[in-house]
Amino acid sequence: MNLAFIQNMGGGGIVTILLFSLAYFILWVYCLVDALRSNFKDPNMKLIWVIILLFAHGLGPITYLILGKNSKTTN
Known part of the structure; x- marks a missing residue:
């Protein structure tokens, strides 16, 4: 795996990517937990x-x- 582009990014670029990745992961987990805990009009919508x-x-x-x-x- 060629990771040469990471060497040219510098510290700020890596931190920015990590922060956006963490924010997206938290959003994804929130949506998944919300979908699992919610009641939907159609029972198949949760799945x-x-x-x-x-x-x-x-x-x-x-x-x-x-x-x-x-x-x-x-409700």
Whole structure:
């Protein structure tokens, strides 16, 4: 594995990437826990959202935050 690009980034670039990665991981975990703990109007929606969050890493949490809130019950 060629990691030559890391040598040219400097310390600030690596820290920035690590911070964005950590923030995205926290967002992903929040969405996954929220989907597992929520009650949805359709019982299959919980499974569908968990699968989306597990396999669509790039857009899964953002899609859940935009569209997932509308499919929950208001208990």
